[in-house]
Amino acid sequence: MTDLHVRKMRFAFADYDVPFLWNERNPAFSSMANAVSFLAIGFEKMIVQLITELMPRITDPAVAEEADAFMRQEGQHSTAHRQHVKGLIRRYPGLQTTLDEVIGAFDKLTAQTSPEYRLAYTADLEATFTPVFKLMLDNDSSLFRPGDDRVASLFIWHFVEEVEHRSSALVIFDSVVGSDLYRMRQAPSVFKHVLDVIKIACEGFNEHVPLEDRKIDALSMFARHRRAQRVRKLLPWLDHTDHGPMPRAFDDLPLGQQLVALSGVVRSQMPRHNPEHEKLPALAGEWFDRYDEGYDVTYWYTAGTREAN
Template sequence: MTDLHPRKMDFGFEDADVPFVWNPENPAWSSMSNAVSFLAIGFEKMIVKAIIQSKPLMTDPVVAEEAMAFMRQEGHHSTAHRQHVKALIRRYPGLQNTLDAVLGEYDVLTEATSLNYRLAYTADLEATFTPVFKLMLDNEATLFAPGDDRVASLFLWHFVEEVEHRSSALIIFDALVGNEGYRVRMAPSIFAHVMKVIRIACAGFNQHVPLEDRQVDSLSMFASHRAKQKVLTLFAPYLSKGTMPRAFDGLPLKEQFTALAGAARSQMPRHKPEHEKLPALADAWFKRYDEGYDCTRWYSAAPSDQSIGSRSDR
C-alpha cells in the first residue's frame, strides 16, 4: 500500500496581485522559482499523460497504486502552479507566450519520444529533487519566510510532497523499463531539455517583465549567460538586462556542494532515494497538515513554532 497522500490546495492567487519578485530580499530566487512554476506545469502534464499511457502495462497492483497516487499529487501540483502563473500573466500578458512555449516543448517531447524515454526523464529529474529541495527547505528562513505567503506556501507544499514521493518515479521506471543503463545514458539529453525549458522561461521574463519589476537579469542563473553579459556590457552597458546575482548566493557553500553532490549521486545506477537525508521541514509540514493547520498560509496561519525546520532551529 502506498504511503502517498494527494492533497489538493488552493493558495488564493486570485485574491490579490502576485508580485514577480515575491521574495523582495532575493529577486534572483524569485525569478528562478517563478521559472520552476512554468516548468512544473509542462513537466507534470507530461507525467500525467505518461502514467495514463503506462497504466495498462502495470501488472503489479502495488506499483499501479503507487503510480496513481503519484499522478494525483503531480496533477494537483500542476493545477496550483498554473494558478500562480495565471496570476503573473494577468499582470504581464506577454508571459502567456512564454507559457505556451514551455508547454509546447513538453507537448513535442510527449509526441516525439518513447514512453520509456519519458519514464526515464521523470525518474532522472525526480531523483534530483530530494537533495536539491533539502537545500531549499533547510534554508526556508532565507528563501521563503520573507516573501509573499501564498507563493512561499505553494513551493513549501510542492517540495515536501516531492520528498514524500521521492521513490515513486524510480519504482515505476524499474517496474516498466527496468534498464538502469538506459536511464543513465539518457540523463544528458534529459537535463539538456530541462535547462532548455528553464532558459525559455527566463528569456520570457526578460522580454515581458519590466526590469524595474524583476530587478535582475532572469537568465543570470546560467553561467554562460553571466560570462557573455559581463563582456557585452563592457562595450554596450545600455544592453544590460539587469544585475546578475545567483539565487543561492547567500546560502552556505558547504550545503550547496552537498546538494550538488546529491544530485549527481541520484543519477548513478542502483540509486535508492529512500536512503537520502530528508529536510526537517518536511516532517513539520506533514505534522501541521495532519493537525488541521492552514498550510496554504504557512507563515501567517501557522502556530507559534512556525520557524521549525529553518536554520535557526538546527
C-alpha cells in the same frame, strides 16, 4: 499500500495581485522559483499523460497504486502552479506566450519520444529533487519566510510532496523499463531539455516583466549567460542588451550545503540509486505534522497570526 497522500490545495491567487518579485530580499530566487512554476505545468502535464499511457503495462498492483497516487499528486501540483502563473499573466499578459512555449516544449517531447524515454526523463529529474529541495527547505528562513506567504507556501507544499514521493518515479521506471544503463544514457539529453525549458521561461521574464519589477536579469541563473554578458560589457562594439544585475539565487547560502546538494544530484543519477536513503529536510516532517493537525498550510508562516485575529 502506497504512503502517498493526495492533498488538494487552493492558494487563492485569483483573489489578489500576485507579485513577480515575491521575495524582495532575493530577486534571483523569486525569478528562479517563478520559472519552476512554468516548468511544473508542462512537466507535470507530461507525467499525467505518461502514467495514463503506461498503466496497462504495470502488472504489479503495488506499483500501479504508487503510480496512480504519484500521478494524482503531480496533477494537483500542476493545477496550483497554473493558478500561480495565471496570476502573473494577469499582470504581465505577454507571459501567456511564454507559458505556451513551455507547454509546447513538453507536448513536443510527448509526441516525438517513446514512453520509455519520458519515463527515464521523469525518473532522472525526480531523483534530483530531494537533495535540491532539501537545500532550499533547510534555508527557508532566507528563501521563503521573507516573501509573500501564499507564493512561499505554494512552493513549500510542492517541494515537501516531491520529497514524499521521492522514490515513485524510479519505482515505476524499474517496473516498466528496469535498466539503469538506459536511464543513465538519457540523462544528458534530459537535463539539456530541462535547462532549455527554464531558459524559455527566463527569456520570457526578461522580455515581458519590466526590470523595475524583476530587479535582475532573469537569465543570471545560467553561468554561460553571466560570462557572456561580462564579455559584452568589456567589448562595447558587440551587440549587448543589459537586462539588469546578475546575482545567483543561492549566493548567500553556505557553500558546504550547496556542495552537499550538488553531490546528491550526481549521486541520484548513479546505478541502483535509492532515494529512500536520502537525508530529508526537517521542514518536510514539520509540514506533514502540521497538515495532519489541521493547520492552514496555505499560509505557512502567517496562519497562526490569522487565526489569532
